Amino acid sequence: MAGSRFHQPSVLPGFGLTFGFTTFFLSALVLLPLAALVFMAASMSWGELLRVVTSARAVGSYRLSFGASLLAASINLVFGFVIAWTLVRYRFPGRKLVDALIDMPFALPTAVSGIALTSVFAQNGWIGRYLSLLGIQVAYTWIGVTVALTLIGMPFMVRTLQPAITEVQRDLEDAAETLGAGRFYVFRRIILPTVLPAMLTGFALAFARAVGEYGSVIFIAGNIPRKTEITPLLIVIHLQEFDYRGAAALGSVMLVMSFVVLLTINLIHTWGRRRLVAAAC
Amino acid sequence: MSITLDQVTKRYQGSTVVNDVSLDIGDGEFFVLLGPSGSGKSTLLRAVAGLTGVDHGRISLHGRDVTHLAARHRGVGLVFQNYALFRHMSVADNIEFALRVRRMRAAERRARRKELLRLVALEGLDDRLPAQLSGGQQQRVAVARALAHKPEVLLLDEPFGALDAKIREELRRTIRKVQRELGITTVLVTHDQEEAFALADRIGIMNLGRLLEVGRPDDLYARPATRFVATFLGAANLLLARQSSRGLSFGSEPVIIPHHEGAPHAREHEVVAVLRPEEIELAPARDALASPYMADGAVEEILFSGALERLRVRLGNGTAGAHVVRSDDGAGEPYLEVTRTQHEQRLFPVTVGQPVALGVRRLHVLPTPLSSFVACAPTEALADALSREPWLTQLAARMKTRIAVRVEPALGTAASPQTEGETAASAAGARFIGIATGVEPAAASAGADCVEPAARAAVAELSPHAAFAGAAVIAARQETGVVRSVEWLLARGVEEVLILPERTAAPRRVLIHWMDECARRATLAVSASLLRHVPAEAVYVDILPEHGSPEAARPLGMRALLDARSEAQTVHGLDMRTELRYGDVAQELAHRLAERTDQLLILGLCDVADLGGRFAALLARPASPLLIVYRRAETADRAATLGRERPHRAADARLGSQAAPALGGAEPARVRTAGRERYA
Numbered sequence: 001m002a003g004s005r006f007h008q009p010s011v012l013p014g015f016g017l018t019f020g021f022t023t024f025f026l027s028a029l030v031l032l033p034l035a036a037l038v039f040m041a042a043s044m045s046w047g048e049l050l051r052v053v054t055s056a057r058a059v060g061s062y063r064l065s066f067g068a069s070l071l072a073a074s075i076n077l078v079f080g081f082v083i084a085w086t087l088v089r090y091r092f093p094g095r096k097l098v099d100a101l102i103d104m105p106f107a108l109p110t111a112v113s114g115i116a117l118t119s120v121f122a123q124n125g126w127i128g129r130y131l132s133l134l135g136i137q138v139a140y141t142w143i144g145v146t147v148a149l150t151l152i153g154m155p156f157m158v159r160t161l162q163p164a165i166t167e168v169q170r171d172l173e174d175a176a177e178t179l180g181a182g183r184f185y186v187f188r189r190i191i192l193p194t195v196l197p198a199m200l201t202g203f204a205l206a207f208a209r210a211v212g213e214y215g216s217v218i219f220i221a222g223n224i225p226r227k228t229e230i231t232p233l234l235i236v237i238h239l240q241e242f243d244y245r246g247a248a249a250l251g252s253v254m255l256v257m258s259f260v261v262l263l264t265i266n267l268i269h270t271w272g273r274r275r276l277v278a279a280a281c
Numbered sequence: 282m283s284i285t286l287d288q289v290t291k292r293y294q295g296s297t298v299v300n301d302v303s304l305d306i307g308d309g310e311f312f313v314l315l316g317p318s319g320s321g322k323s324t325l326l327r328a329v330a331g332l333t334g335v336d337h338g339r340i341s342l343h344g345r346d347v348t349h350l351a352a353r354h355r356g357v358g359l360v361f362q363n364y365a366l367f368r369h370m371s372v373a374d375n376i377e378f379a380l381r382v383r384r385m386r387a388a389e390r391r392a393r394r395k396e397l398l399r400l401v402a403l404e405g406l407d408d409r410l411p412a413q414l415s416g417g418q419q420q421r422v423a424v425a426r427a428l429a430h431k432p433e434v435l436l437l438d439e440p441f442g443a444l445d446a447k448i449r450e451e452l453r454r455t456i457r458k459v460q461r462e463l464g465i466t467t468v469l470v471t472h473d474q475e476e477a478f479a480l481a482d483r484i485g486i487m488n489l490g491r492l493l494e495v496g497r498p499d500d501l502y503a504r505p506a507t508r509f510v511a512t513f514l515g516a517a518n519l520l521l522a523r524q525s526s527r528g529l530s531f532g533s534e535p536v537i538i539p540h541h542e543g544a545p546h547a548r549e550h551e552v553v554a555v556l557r558p559e560e561i562e563l564a565p566a567r568d569a570l571a572s573p574y575m576a577d578g579a580v581e582e583i584l585f586s587g588a589l590e591r592l593r594v595r596l597g598n599g600t601a602g603a604h605v606v607r608s609d610d611g612a613g614e615p616y617l618e619v620t621r622t623q624h625e626q627r628l629f630p631v632t633v634g635q636p637v638a639l640g641v642r643r644l645h646v647l648p649t650p651l652s653s654f655v656a657c658a659p660t661e662a663l664a665d666a667l668s669r670e671p672w673l674t675q676l677a678a679r680m681k682t683r684i685a686v687r688v689e690p691a692l693g694t695a696a697s698p699q700t701e702g703e704t705a706a707s708a709a710g711a712r713f714i715g716i717a718t719g720v721e722p723a724a725a726s727a728g729a730d731c732v733e734p735a736a737r738a739a740v741a742e743l744s745p746h747a748a749f750a751g752a753a754v755i756a757a758r759q760e761t762g763v764v765r766s767v768e769w770l771l772a773r774g775v776e777e778v779l780i781l782p783e784r785t786a787a788p789r790r791v792l793i794h795w796m797d798e799c800a801r802r803a804t805l806a807v808s809a810s811l812l813r814h815v816p817a818e819a820v821y822v823d824i825l826p827e828h829g830s831p832e833a834a835r836p837l838g839m840r841a842l843l844d845a846r847s848e849a850q851t852v853h854g855l856d857m858r859t860e861l862r863y864g865d866v867a868q869e870l871a872h873r874l875a876e877r878t879d880q881l882l883i884l885g886l887c888d889v890a891d892l893g894g895r896f897a898a899l900l901a902r903p904a905s906p907l908l909i910v911y912r913r914a915e916t917a918d919r920a921a922t923l924g925r926e927r928p929h930r931a932a933d934a935r936l937g938s939q940a941a942p943a944l945g946g947a948e949p950a951r952v953r954t955a956g957r958e959r960y961a
Contacts, residue, residue, distance in 0.1 A: 071587035171365035174332045175423075177352045178359040180430060189378075193369045 010269060034255065040248035052246045053253050060226035061234045064142055066257060067229075071211035072149035073157075076206045077199060080157030087158070088165040102158050105151050110215030117148055118220045140222030145230065148216045153206030164198030197269060204265040211258050283308045283343055283466035284329060284434060290337035290818070291324055297789070297818050298324045300490035301338070301856035306483075309464040311457070313477040316487035317513070322470045325487070326436050327466065331355045337858075343433055358427030360441040364419045366541040372422050373399075373407040378432035397425040397533045400459055417448035424456065428463070435460070436467040441476060443560070444891040453479055466642060474514050478502075486510050489679075494854060504645055506854070507813055508681050511555045511647065518617050519557040519681055521653055523750070524646065525549040531576060531596075538573045538641055539862055551652040553682070555645040558620040562640035563594070563629060570640035580635045590626050591620040594639065650778065650803065651810045653677075653751035654684045657770065659693025667756050672785040672906070679814040684945050685751070692755065692766050752777035752908075763900045764893050770847035770888055774857065777807060780900070780907040788881035788906065791872055793821045795885030796866065797914070804885030804910045805845070809853035809907065817881070819857035822873060823847050835861075867895045874905055881906045887914040 041049065052058065087099055107111060121128040121138040128138055138144045168191050176186045214232040221228040231254055238247035291299040299321040306312045311831065314322040327333040329340060331352030339348045347355050366375050376397055380390045398404050401421040411419055420440055426956040427435060440456070441449040454574045457480055460467050473478055477484050478498045485495040486509070494501060494510050508519060522529045529538045529552070567577075582593040593616040595604040630639060654677055658664035667673070668684045677684050753775045755766050767778050791812060796803040812819050823845070825838045842859035849855045862869045874880055884907065886892070892900065892909075900907070 009503075056654070169363070169365065171361050171363060172367060174327075174330075174352070175359065175361060175365040175426075176367075176378065177332065178330055180353045180355055180382040181378070182353065182382075185382060190367060 041252040061231040065231040068145045073207040076157040084158045084161035114216030114219035144220040149210035156205035157202040159201035164195040285341040288338035303856045311482045313481035314470045315477045320487040320489045322488040357434045358432035360437045363443040364423045396717045433469045522554045524552040531855040549805045553647040558618040562620045563637045566675045567638045570638035572642045575641045590621045650806045653682045696865045754779045778909045792882045797887040798883030799887040803912045809855040819931040824862045883908045885910040
């Protein structure tokens with residue numbers, strides 16, 4: 001019966017409708033623009049393309065963009081976990097406030113956080129003043145870029161980890177403790193395996209966000225070619241010179257590299273899950 | 282002893298979750314901690330495991346003090362209600378967890394794992410993930426895992442809670458078998474009495490953070506000492522009865538049931554009798570009963586439930602007033618629950634509405650000194666208001682007893698307590714108000730509405746000349762003054778008087794003190810009885826006079842404290858803190874009471890003159906509830922005549938060497954003679 005489809009035991013009825021929307025939005029908002037980008041880059045000759053994407057300036061920017069992003073995501077992996085753990089496990093005054101603060105980098109225009117970070121970490125800033133005494137310069141170096149990217153990626157990590165940590169029941173730790181396990185052992189063998197999938201997801205999200213970040217970085221980076229110039233900035237520079245095809249070429253490289261990194265994380269993810277299932281057979 | 286707990290106390294956010302629990306569990310014993318949810322049994326178990334710290338007291342495992350030892354060094358195995366298996370590990374990895382932690386070699390690990398899987402009948406499931414097992418199988422894995430490191434103690438926290446009935450029974454059998462095979466000391470926590478009966482060598486019953494009674498299952502069932510245990514372990518009818526040297530009688534019409542249990546009392550007094558539903562006999566007429574006649578009744582309801590027939594019988598011929606408690610629901614009418622076997626049903630089939638004669642095959646009297654409460658006030662309105670005091674109604678509901686109302690105009694006049702002439706005329710009327718026993722704290726705190734209209738209707742008029750029964754309750758605000766009223770009541774044979782200030786806060790600490798040695802026994806008994814129903818910490822305060830030489834008095838004072846504590850423990854199963862102070866008794870007590878309002882003072886006396894004398898100030902306008910336990914010196918405990926003068930009272934004149942030997946000689950003998958008198 002045709003009508004029976006609407007009596008399916010699902011909260012949202014109409015598979016056809018929802019699937020249609022999904023396909024449409026993905027195509028219109030993601031696939032088509034990306035295709036246009038690749039198409040634009042493809043209109044260049046191979047030689048010209050290679051020259052643009054392998055120029056010393058471009059290579060330097062890749063290294064900074066992807067290196068700093070990976071580093072920032074790794075920092076978030078550790079400290080995001082600590083923050084999420086604190087928020088889930090402990091009840092302390094002002095917990096709600098801290099919880100709300102986590103989302104601030106989401107809401108703030110990235111340029112604002114960039115300017116704020118710069119003023120704090122600049123040589124006469126609140127923190128930069130003391131760091132410069134130690135000979136560490138943050139603003140206008142790759143360290144500054146990493147700091148900005150860490151800030152931007154942090155909410156992704158915390159928000160992804162929170163539900164996963166909630167799932168680590170106290171009982172599991174208690175059980176492990178009565179069986180003789182010390183704290184570190186419990187962490188390594190019980191807590192970490194349980195939250196690892198969420199950690200990978202959080203890492204991927206934070207990394208993806210960092211690679212694409214533009215607004216906050218350009219204020220703190222100083223934008224010295226080959227040293228503190230990120231790829232998105234280089235693309236903007238190409239655009240300002242009306243070199244649309246060069247911009248498209250760099251964009252395509254970023255697309256491919258991001259895709260490779262994200263795919264790798266996803267593969268690790270599924271591999272980990274399959275290993276669990278495999279162990280069961 | 283395998284596990285020894287000594288005054289273990291755990292507080293959580295101001296309330297005492299585990300209250301002075303002392304317990305010895307023997308080697309290889311299967312001990313079951315039984316109690317309703319929130320009674321503190323799980324917290325106690327976690328404290329033994331080392332997962333929860335304690336605020337007071339000591340825990341020893343096999344003679345080793347582990348109070349401050351981390352869980353992983355205690356050598357216990359713990360099984361959780363929700364299994365708590367490591368979901369990302371296979372069954373084998375789960376079981377080997379403790380062995381891996383200990384860096385055991387793979388071959389040995391495997392051998393041990395195989396052995397454990399055989400023990401819990403799960404051979405061949407090594408490689409499964411927990412998610413691929415049924416609930417029962419998962420719990421078996423959890424048991425195997427907890428046993429892997431050969432712990433000295435196995436702790437099980439409601440291990441069958443999440444399983445259905447059939448699996449539950451099967452697993453129960455497995456656990457019992459494993460426990461026997463390994464001879465491992467086991468503590469199991471549950472709220473299911475059937476489970477406790479099926480498994481336990483001994484059961485400890487907890488309520489409101491206190492360990493109420495410990496004993497063999499059959500003993501606890503047949504001879505409970507407390508109301509809570511009587512009704513929590515199986516169904517029970519609790520009735521107020523009057524006990525005299527001839528036996529028991531229920532209600533106003535004297536129906537004597539010969540009764541051989543317990544110590545005979547010279548004076549007639551009110552007691553609480555436990556009647557198991559299966560111990561009540563039904564017959565068409567009094568003459569047809571095989572057991573002693575108790576009352577007439579009418580069948581109100583018949584419920585067929587397989588092997589047993591469950592009946593409700595309404596009591597007749599004047600016994601209605603005696604009935605207080607129904608075992609399960611709080612409906613106002615006084616019913617008796619009766620169960621009969623198929624055989625009994627065939628011998629005497631009954632129909633609804635049929636009049637029957639009731640006989641009692643076996644009956645147990647709770648040795649409780651607090652049988653019921655009587656709210657006494659000069660006018661009916663005041664007495665009514667007093668009987669509805671939230672804390673009192675809550676206490677009565679927990680004690681599963683009633684609050685009667687008694688109007689005593691004499692309490693309103695400034696009459697001297699010595700004028701005996703008005704005694705008979707003074708009791709203008711007395712009646713009982715049935716208290717809905719199902720009333721729980723939440724309902725009780727609602728105040729005036731907590732006594733259901735139905736319950737209020739169940740009022741039994743008493744003869745105005747009836748003697749006092751139960752503890753008298755008076756308001757702290759009295760026109761005639763508290764001292765006067767208490768003296769008046771004591772002169773009329775009342776032995777316990779509870780003085781309630783308006784809007785009494787639920788006490789969190791109970792202070793215990795007796796003025797004279799002759800009141801010691803009664804005060805301890807009343808304290809134990811009250812403390813079983815009040816979630817408060819108990820402190821026995823002993824006060825030595827400041828003058829003289831405190832240095833010499835100190836060992837004696839300490840000795841008195843230890844004696845008091847050990848008597849409370851051995852005779853009443855009550856554990857309490859002790860405290861030694863120096864100074865004037867009344868002043869020190871007033872000091873201690875002034876610290877906070879959520880306290881209650883239990884004061885034992887033998888000398889009425891103390892009331893108007895040294896305690897006049899304390900009694901003038903008490904801010905916290907006060908329970909006065911009075912025993913006339915001559916009728917009181919013979920212990921006083923055994924030569925044991927209260928050391929520091931005697932100390933005023935002759936402090937020191939003379940009192941000590943008398944003390945040592947008298948004490949052990951008395952504890953032994955009083956051995957079976959545990960008070961409800």
